[in-house]
Amino acid sequence: MVAYQLSIFAENKPGRLAKVTSLMAAGKINIRAITISSSDAFGVINMLVDEPDRAHKILTEAGLTVSLKPVVAVVIPDKPGGLDNLIQLLSREEINIENAYGFVLESWEKAVFVVEIDQIDKTVAVLEAEKFETLDTEALSAIEPFHYMKY
Amino acid sequence: MYWKPELETMERDTLEALQLEGLKKSVTSAAKSVFYGNQFTKINLDPSSVLSLEDIRKIPFTTKDDLREAWPYGFLAVSKDELVRMHSSSGTTGRATVIFHTARDLESWTDLLARSMYMAGMRKTDVFQNMMTYGLFTGGLGFHYGAEKIGSLTIPVGAGNSRRQIQIMKDFETTAIHIIPSYALHLSEIFEEMGVDPRRDTKLRMAFLGAEPHTEKTRQKVEEFYGLRAFNSFGLSEMNGPGVAFECQYQMGMHLWEDNFFMEIIDPDTLETVADGIEGELVLTTLKREGMPILRYRTKDLTRIIPEPCQCGRTHRRIERIKGRTDDMMILKGVNIFPIQIEKKLMEIAEVGNNFLIILERDGYNDHMIVRVEVLKDFFSGDLKQLEALRKRITAELQSDILITPRVELVEPNSLPKTEGKAVRVIDNRKD
The missing domain is CATH 3.30.300.30 (ANL, C-terminal domain)
Structure with a gap:
């Protein structure tokens, strides 16, 4: 399954991220994960949100330069070697990772590793064949990160 | 103390008579070029109707755009066979303007440079390091020939390669340099990095600062750091390049060589000539150039004529340090953009x-x-x-x-x- 990440072009200066988060707050959009990569005077804010299409609309209407980009969100065990299994597989299949980030779903249980790649269809097929769980937007928005509630 | 005493201290009356003679010649020869030929026909101007220096106002201004439009040979007043050198304005490729010289033109230009450098105090005994780009840019070759004419040992090192510049200064005991002011300031950092103190470790005594407008403060900084006297120089490729106006030992404005150039200051809005002492745009006419005479060229540089005579005894009037431009041209590291x-x-x-x-x-x-x-x-x-x-x-x-x-x-x-x-x-x- 494929998920969608929002990428926002932003100049590297105070207030740019604040503008994005305030728009998300006002629009009641939940940010599941966020990373920022910057290069000197400008950068890109990457976000996984619960409603990417609506968030895209809000940001675009506010005049921001936004792109909706397909990514693969893979569920991995949150334990030593959990990530390694996945990466070794991608390596064997010669899949190159352009950008990646991860977040924990349930402490010591589950984590999500999000990868930007150019061979997206191949990656999804390989992961499914190896029984990796991938999340789409709907699944991402439904995930319950509050592990303590299970006690 | 003068390179050409008879010319440099000539009585104003005689100088103006010489200018009129030059102007008449320039207008007559300019008429042979495609550009001025067409222009004179269009406005019905007979070159022989220019009988006084005031008559120059009958002639329209020439602009950089005119030079570009007549590219490449539209301003030539002589056959191409007579030309021996081409130069172009610094920097630009697509919008460069080119200037051509006959052998005699190069001689006069060289003489102007020798005169200017001598006026600032450079002598045969000096070792001159020319830290300007050689090639199409006029700053390199112009100064080079002037320095050789004076008889100074001339080092054509060219621009850049800072560490080597400093090494050469030390090794060959350079006494005079020609340098872009912003580069002179930048180079001071390299001196510090190398642990070389120009005051202690070099024999530098004078610098010609050119190719870039700069302030009195910048001059003082250069003088202080290097322990030398820095002289302001003015020129533009359309008027040969350097050697149009230079400072004498008093460093109070630049003597513009009026036997070679006729200067006017105009109000850039009304285009009317303003009185001496009033600030405006400098307009120049070549009085001696054979290959490519240019009449009433709008330099776009803002300055004023200093009407008072100079203590040095030269009768050629001075212009003030360039204050700015009337167009949007930027000058960065000596390059026009x-x-x-x-x-x-x-x-x-x-x-x-x-x-x-x-x-x-x-x-x-x-x-x-x-x-x-x-x-x-x-x-x-x-x-x-x-x-x-x-x-x-x-x-x-x-x-x-x-x-x-x-x-x-x-x-x-x-x-x-x-x-x-x-x-x-x-x-x-x-x-x-």
Whole structure:
């Protein structure tokens, strides 16, 4: 399954991220994960949100330069070697990772590793064949990160 | 103390008579060129009707655009066979203006340089290090021949390669240098890095600062750091290059060589000549050039004539340090750049909008150009690498045209000030 990440072009200066988060707050959009990569005077804010299409609309209407980009969100065990299994597989299949980030779903249980790649269809097929769980937007928005509630 | 005493201290009456003779010759020979030939026919001007210096006002102004339009040979007043040298204005490639010289023209130019450098105090006993670009740029070769004419040992080292410059200064005991002021300030940092003190470890005693307008403060900084006297020099490739106006030992304004050039100061708005002492745009006419006479050339440089006689005894009037420009030309590291060049290049790149901003900064002693460019929304795919590649491409494209490497910054669409009416394209933050 494929998920969608929002990428926002932003100049590297105070207030740019604040503008994005305030728009998300006002629009009641939940940010599941966020990373920022910057290069000197400008950068890109990457976000996984619960409603990417609506968030895209809000940001675009506010005049921001936004792109909706397909990514693969893979569920991995949150334990030593959990990530390694996945990466070794991608390596064997010669899949190159352009950008990646991860977040924990349930402490010591589950984590999500999000990868930007150019061979997206191949990656999804390989992961499914190896029984990796991938999340789409709907699944991402439904995930319950509050592990303590299970006690 | 004078290189050509009879010319330099000539009575004003005699000098003006000489100017009139030169003007008549220039107008007559200019009429042979395609450009002036057509112009004179159009306005019905008979060269023989120029009978006094005031009559110069019958002639229209010549502009840089005229020179470009008549590119390459439209201003020639002699056959191409008579030419021995070509130069072009610094920097620009697409919009360069070219100037041609006959052998006699080169002789007069060389004499002007020798006269100017001698006036500032350079002598046969000096070792002269010419730290200017050689080639099409007039600053290198112009000074080179002048220095050789005086008889100084001339080192044609050219521009750049800072450590080697300093090593040469030490090894060959350079006493005089020709240098771009911003580079002189930058070089002071290299001196410090190398642990060389120019006051203690070199024999430097004088510097010619040129090719870039600079302030009195910059001069003082250069003089202080290097322990020498720095002389301001003025020229433009259209009027040969350096050697138009130079400072004498009193360093109070630059003597403009009036036997070679007829100067007027005009109000850039009304285009009327203003009285001596009033600030305006400098307009120059060549009085001795054979190959390519230029009449009433609008330099776009702002200055004023200093009417009072100079203590040095020279009768050629002085102009003040250049205050600025009447157009939007920028001068960075001695290179002339127009915002339109940047605009033209950017418009060729599909991924960027037309809105851009040029910022000139002084970082320590180094001048930089920052070009802020808006990225088009549709182009953005969310990829930082793509943006980086675009930034590099824009940098390379601009660098190929303006010859200096700007720092390109990509900015969000609609984030730059909107262009209403005359857009502010350039912000100059360079201060002393």
